[in-house]
């Protein structure tokens with residue numbers, strides 16, 4: 541019993557001492573509703589962008605929207621879980637190059653501008669996504 545109590549105390553102490561999650565970026569992006577508008581705006585921009593539109597023609601665009609919203613929410617420190625495939629798996633064989641990657645980033649920036657997201661918050665999100673570049677581009 542005493543051991544059980546000790547374990548319980550330690551567990552509670554560990555929980556209590558955990559720093560709170562920093563969700564400031566999540567809030568700056570407008571939480572779930574704002575992130576959904578940003579992702580949908582980006583996908584609409586990409587569908588009209590002659591450089592990369594072809595990538596998004598024959599895919600399950602609703603799934604992509606949902607997985608992107610989850611991922612951006614997680615990266616922004618929001619209360620979400622990413623349930624999609626890894627970046628490597630989902631972009632394998634698409635033959636995405638650096639110019640394609642930059643084009644998508646521009647479409648994302650335009651979508652954030654349209655939502656009135658401050659540049660500092662935009663840059664924080666871009667900095668969270670930039671390290672994924674190596675897993676996405678193939679040439």
Ligand code: HEM
Pocket residue numbers: 592595596599600603604607608611623624625626630631634636640641642644669670672673676
């Ligand atoms: C940081 C940049 C990027 C992120 C965070 C990202 C994220 C994602 C996510 C979360 C998925 C869905 C995974 C799933 O279905 O489980 C996905 C799929 C996809 N991405 Fe990206 N992506 C990025 C860059 C790009 C670029 C540059 C392109 C092309 C220009 C692209 C084209 C696609 C396509 C076509 C799919 C769907 C593949 C399929 O359903 O077969 N992505 N991406």
